Amino acid sequence: MWYKFPMMEQRKTARWNVAPSLLGFGVMRMPLNEDGTIDRTEGDAMLRLAYQNGVTYYDTAYTYHHGESEPYLGSFLKDLDRSSFQVATKLPQWQVESLDDAKRLFADQLARIGVEYFDFYLIHSIGKTAFLKMVDLGVLDYLIEEQQQGRITHLGFSFHQIYEEFEYILRYRDWDFCQIQYNFLDTEEQAGRAGYELATALGIPVIAMEPIKGGSLMNLDEKMKQTMADLDPSATAASYALRWVADHPNVKVILSGMSTVDHVRENIATLKKPKPLSEKERDTIEEIGEAMRGRLGNSCTGCTYCMPCPFGVDIPGNFALWNKARMFQSYQMIERAWEDERHAEKRPPSCTECGVCIPLCPQMIDIPADLKIVQQELTALKG
Ligand code: SF4
Ligand code: SF4
Structure with a gap:
């Protein structure tokens, strides 16, 4: 076991019997070898650096890295004092067709990670229809039983659908936490700001994922980068994105899917004691988010009501x-x-303009017309 410096910010909540580090390590974007497997030498260096600096929360899932992530994380955690970290993983609900499937997957996950209990267990990427299926199959009751038996400490769900479905699931029961995509650009997407506020009003802690939107918020255009640099030339776009999320007190863990030792180092530097944004900084960042949303071609929320x-x-x-x-x-x-x-058939030229999808869209998007514009614009950009 290594010595761990207790220097990372922790946010207590009465809902939890632990206070994880504010920075959580998302083990979904680990560096890869040429054959696509996890580069364990580099990965171990990243995990070790995080742990030694007081990162206690490690998030994986059954399906990450084609199933390699859970056993890999388990191999790293196995030598550590069990009380010195929290491990989170997720039930791949789309692989569950029966209660037995859920039981098998859960037992498999305990074995793969090599622990006797999960500190945080989530139903992975759930929407309303899939959630009701889990309820009907008895999977939710089963997970509550596992919690009563001590094999799950905190039970929650991760979410990527539209707000209305989030509200339904969140209000369904008294969850220990919810995990939502939250960053300064996505305030009106998925659960978004309204979801954060609802969870806060219900006293349900939030774990924020994609605080830098998979790294894309590091790739702002030059003008936006300059606007940020004018605020503080020593700060990076990533650090501003993280601090914006950290400014939300009901966010108890910020999950960052790190891919390099430098990412780990920078995230630790930003979140070990996050500096609150000044009013000017917050206004500027939110204006950047607003400007980026203003460039959207349409208001598609990804709800999939128009599909298939x-x-x-x-x-x-x-x-x-x-x-x-x-x-x-x-x-x-x-x-x-x-x-x-491989996805050529799914692109706009396959649209026959049959119009079936148009009345299904709650955003009232003229789908075939917009698909034509998509094709024109992206073909022009391709050049
Ligand atoms: S109009 Fe809509 S449903 Fe019909 S082909 Fe185009 S995209 Fe598909
Ligand atoms: S086009 Fe409309 S219905 Fe289809 S995913 Fe987007 S918002 Fe939903």
């Missing part, structure tokens, strides 16, 4: 790529996904 398209068009997927390219003014950012031959 009878002709195979991935409507929300196309809009997401388009909106991302517009927000970041970068074709490069979406190039690989947009040009991926």
